[in-house]
Structure formats: structure tokens, C-alpha cells
Amino acid sequence: MENKYLKDEVVRISGVDPKKCMRCGKCTATCPSFDEMEYHPHQFVYMVESGDIEPLLHSESLYKCLSCFACVDRCPRGVEPAKLVEAVKLSVIRQKESNRLKADDIAKYLDSDMPQQAIVSAFRKYSK
Amino acid sequence: MKVSYFPGCTLKNKAKDLDRYTYRTAEVLGVALEEIEEWQCCGGVFSTAKDEIASKLSSVRALKAAYKKGQPLVTVCSGCHNVIKQTNYVMQNDRDFADKVNRYMAEEDAYNGETDVYNYLELLRDVIGFDKIKEKVVNPLTGKKIGAYYGCLLLRPSTVMKMDDPENPRIIEDLISALGAEPVVYANRNECCGGYIALEDPKSAEKRSLDIIRNAKANGAEMIITACPLCKYNLIKNGADIPVVYFTELLAEAFGVKEENDGE
Numbered sequence: 166m167e168n169k170y171l172k173d174e175v176v177r178i179s180g181v182d183p184k185k186c187m188r189c190g191k192c193t194a195t196c197p198s199f200d201e202m203e204y205h206p207h208q209f210v211y212m213v214e215s216g217d218i219e220p221l222l223h224s225e226s227l228y229k230c231l232s233c234f235a236c237v238d239r240c241p242r243g244v245e246p247a248k249l250v251e252a253v254k255l256s257v258i259r260q261k262e263s264n265r266l267k268a269d270d271i272a273k274y275l276d277s278d279m280p281q282q283a284i285v286s287a288f289r290k291y292s293k
Numbered sequence: 294m295k296v297s298y299f300p301g302c303t304l305k306n307k308a309k310d311l312d313r314y315t316y317r318t319a320e321v322l323g324v325a326l327e328e329i330e331e332w333q334c335c336g337g338v339f340s341t342a343k344d345e346i347a348s349k350l351s352s353v354r355a356l357k358a359a360y361k362k363g364q365p366l367v368t369v370c371s372g373c374h375n376v377i378k379q380t381n382y383v384m385q386n387d388r389d390f391a392d393k394v395n396r397y398m399a400e401e402d403a404y405n406g407e408t409d410v411y412n413y414l415e416l417l418r419d420v421i422g423f424d425k426i427k428e429k430v431v432n433p434l435t436g437k438k439i440g441a442y443y444g445c446l447l448l449r450p451s452t453v454m455k456m457d458d459p460e461n462p463r464i465i466e467d468l469i470s471a472l473g474a475e476p477v478v479y480a481n482r483n484e485c486c487g488g489y490i491a492l493e494d495p496k497s498a499e500k501r502s503l504d505i506i507r508n509a510k511a512n513g514a515e516m517i518i519t520a521c522p523l524c525k526y527n528l529i530k531n532g533a534d535i536p537v538v539y540f541t542e543l544l545a546e547a548f549g550v551k552e553e554n555d556g557e
């Protein structure tokens with residue numbers, strides 16, 4: 166998908182208006198996955214706004230968001246960065262053969278105490 | 294009082310305690326839990342994408358089943374609660390989404406988010422009342438110092454979940470007090486345990502969980518209670534050296550309906 170269309174798509178399915186961001190960085194400061202993310206939540210917002218989405222598509226950062234909604238609740242401008250992370254991630258895994266997690270992979274991650282909730286949630290996040 | 298009940302996949306498997314003690318304590322309180330017929334897994338996590346419809350239908354079906362019976366829908370697991378409540382919210386507030394869902398389901402009666410959704414904690418506080426809970430305590434947990442662990446799913450996004458003040462919640466602390474124990478307040482009680490990242494990046498879940506355990510202990514907690522099977526798993530897996538139990542188990546203990554040989 167060309168980048169202009171990709172930006173429109175991401176904005177549309179996320180329902181986020183990245184222009185509302187005042188770049189205060191509070192979302193990033195509160196993000197529990199901050200250390201694991203090469204692009205931080207405020208950078209997602211800025212990069213989507215400026216149409217610079219390509220680097221995000223290949224970044225591990227897409228899979229480090231915990232859906233904790235801390236950035237959503239604590240953003241003073243109601244930007245809801247997690248919804249952009251989700252939308253960019255979906256635009257990747259919805260492509261053919263782009264599931265992050267495959268059914269055959271599950272066995273290697275499991276331990277006997279792991280709740281079903283972990284498995285279904287990971288599938289929902291990492292696969293279409 | 295009769296309510297519709299959505300247990301969810303984990304409560305029928307790894308979190309049987311959460312289910313069992315919910316039934317037992319509800320019985321003490323005169324609440325009949327009527328399990329939704331043929332409920333399907335909520336999917337564990339809500340996708341915020343507006344065009345993601347199929348994955349939300351199991352929640353809509355459960356909500357609609359409760360609506361048809363004229364009952365509120367009660368959840369216990371934080372994960373189910375978050376997904377179902379967020380789904381109900383979009384059914385109420387996103388016309389385009391609700392129309393698509395209703396057309397897809399192709400049933401005569403449309404559903405537009407009419408059902409009241411309560412986590413069991415909210416049922417205890419808002420419908421039954423913590424005063425009534427206090428009256429039912431036969432085995433007060435006097436002297437126990439207990440840290441409530443909320444995590445994310447019960448509280449956020451707060452405009453949707455509306456359970457409590459997301460930055461300074463007290464519903465679980467108030468429950469702990471009603472049971473005669475002493476609530477321990479600590480800063481990380483509403484921070485994330487790592488959630489599903491435990492599957493493919495357990496190191497990251499370990500960091501998140503250790504922060505919570507250390508913070509709870511540093512403030513004097515001798516036990517942590519939660520409503521979430523995944524939070525419980527992450528805290529125990531990552532070195533909690535104090536007990537981590539479901540709030541329903543504590544409730545059962547205080548009500549005198551927990552038996553010694555209970556357990557998985």
C-alpha cells in the first residue's frame with residue numbers, strides 16, 4: 166500500500182487524530198514497554214502524522230505494546246496512541262502470510278501453568 | 294436475585310478457583326448466577342480497530358443473551374470484563390459499528406448496548422453493598438495486610454470501564470476492609486504485569502511483574518489479591534514470594550465457605 170493510503174487507512178481504523186498531539190511525551194513516559202520499544206508511543210503519533218509509517222511496519226515495537234491503555238488514559242489531549250499502534254500492527258499482520266504467531270509456534274511457548282487467557286490474547290494481538 | 298454470568302475460557306480451565314468461589318460466595322449473598330448458554334471465548338483482548346468486527350461478536354452474543362433475559366451481565370475475569378465492556382461501549386456509541394454488527398447477526402431485534410455489565414467486584418459494591426458483605430463475614434481476616442492488584446484491565450480505558458478512579462482506585466481496598474483485613478496501598482497497583490507478552494517475551498513480563506511485587510512488599514503487603522488469571526500467573530511465575538490469590542478466594546474464606554481440600 167502506498168504511504169498516503171496507508172496513513173489514511175491507519176487514521177480511519179484507529180479513529181485517532183494525530184494532529185491533536187502536542188508532543189509532550191507523557192504517553193511515552195508512562196508506557197511500561199518503553200524500554201522494549203525502538204519507536205515509542207509519541208513517535209508512533211508523530212510518524213503517522215507525518216506519513217513516515219514505513220519504519221514502523223518493520224519494527225518489533227509493534228509487538229511490544231501490552232494494550233495496557235496507560236497512554237490512552239494519561240494523554241492530556243485524548244490522542245489515544247495505543248489505537249495507532251494497534252492500527253499499524255493490523256495493517257501489517259492482515260497481509261498475506263504475515264501472522265506474527267502461528268498455531269505451530271504455541272507449543273514452544275507454553276508452560277503448564279499458563280492460563281488460556283494468555284494464549285487467546287496473544288493470538289488476538291499477533292495474528293489475524 | 295438472578296443475573297447472567299459470563300465465566301470465560303480461563304475460569305473453566307486454569308482459573309477454576311476464580312469460578313468456584315464466585316459461585317459459592319454468590320450463593321451466600323443470595324445471588325443466582327445463570328451461566329450464558331453456549332457462551333464463546335471473549336478473545337482475551339479488545340481490538341480498538343473500528344473495522345475489527347468478527348472478533349467482537351462473541352461478546353455481543355453474550356450481551357444480547359443477557360438483554361433478552363432482562364438481566365445484568367456479570368463477569369469476574371478482568372480480561373473478559375474489559376473486552377465485553379468495551380464491546381458494549383462501542384455498540385452504544387458507534388452507530389456505524391453497531392449497524393454493521395446487527396446486520397451481520399441478521400436477527401430481528403437489534404442490540405444497541407442496553408445491557409448493564411458488572412464485574413463481580415462492582416456487583417458486590419453497587420448492587421449488594423459492602424455493608425451487606427461485612428454482615429456476612431463469619432471469619433474476619435483480622436490483621437492480614439493485603440495489597441490489591443488492579444492491573445490495567447479493570448480500570449482502563451477509564452472513560453469506558455468507569456469502575457473507579459483509574460489513578461487512585463479503592464474498590465478492592467474497600468472490599469479488603471469489609472472482610473476485616475488491612476488494605477495496603479502501593480503505587481504500582483494499577484500498572485501492567487506484562488499481560489500476554491509473557492508468551493513470547495517472558496523477560497519483559499518478568500520486569501513488569503517484579504516492579505509490582507517489590508512495590509507491594511515494600512509497602513508491607515503480605516498477600517496480593519487480583520481478579521485476573523493472567524496477572525496472577527505473571528506475578529507467581531516471576532517470583533512473588535508472598536501469596537497471590539483471587540479476591541473471590543479471600544471472600545470465600547471470610548464467608549466460611551472455603552474448604553481445606555479445595556484447590557486444583
Ligand code: SF4
Nearest residue numbers: 186187189190192240
Ligand atoms: S501524551 Fe498525548 S499529547 Fe502527549 S505526546 Fe503522547 S499522544 Fe501526544
Ligand code: SF4
Nearest residue numbers: 196230231233234236
Ligand atoms: S497501551 Fe501499549 S503503547 Fe500504550 S502505554 Fe500501554 S504498552 Fe505502551
